[in-house]
Amino acid sequence: xxxxxxxxxxxxxxxxxxxxxxxxxxxxxxxxxxxxxxxxxxxxxxxxxxxxxxxxxxxxxxxxxxxxxxxxxxxxxxxxxxxxxxxxxxxxxxxxxxxxxxxxxxxxxxxxxxxxxxxxxxxxxxxxxxxxxxxxxxxxxxxxxxxxxxxxxxxxxxxxxxxx
Numbered sequence: 001x002x003x004x005x006x007x008x009x010x011x012x013x014x015x016x017x018x019x020x021x022x023x024x025x026x027x028x029x030x031x032x033x034x035x036x037x038x039x040x041x042x043x044x045x046x047x048x049x050x051x052x053x054x055x056x057x058x059x060x061x062x063x064x065x066x067x068x069x070x071x072x073x074x075x076x077x078x079x080x081x082x083x084x085x086x087x088x089x090x091x092x093x094x095x096x097x098x099x100x101x102x103x104x105x106x107x108x109x110x111x112x113x114x115x116x117x118x119x120x121x122x123x124x125x126x127x128x129x130x131x132x133x134x135x136x137x138x139x140x141x142x143x144x145x146x147x148x149x150x151x152x153x154x155x156x157x158x159x160x161x162x163x164x
Contacts, residue, residue: 001015001016027085030088038092040061051109079139093129093133094126101118129152
């Protein structure tokens with residue numbers, strides 16, 4: 001709290017006037033971040049972008065988010081000390097992933113996407129996200145959130161085979 005107050009240019013007393021604890025600050029920060037990302041994503045998807053534009057948007061958004069606030073130390077702290085907040089993040093990312101998959105597989109995008117059962121695609125993507133884009137996997141493999149998301153999206157978009 002001392003460091004946070006100093007970085008914010010406030011006294012600890014002023015900080016405690018607005019937040020009762022470090023937990024409350026973390027929760028308010030996460031709630032604000034989730035609300036901002038939800039609004040931004042919904043606005044983007046409402047413009048009915050093409051699948052390639054959606055993938056580019058996801059990569060750009062994850063890069064901005066990752067470079068701004070998410071690093072392995074933050075992820076490790078969330079996982080170890082605040083698992084209930086990680087659950088909140090996980091629930092949000094699952095909902096947004098479902099929205100994005102639905103948008104990609106809409107009938108209007110049939111000229112860009114293969115004929116795949118949306119239930120299978122959704123289950124595969126969500127299982128991959130939960131297995132790979134989580135603090136335990138990222139930290140234990142010395143990865144960054146940006147690299148993990150970028151490679152996972154690249155895999156979903158192009159598979160693992162080189163084009164001949």
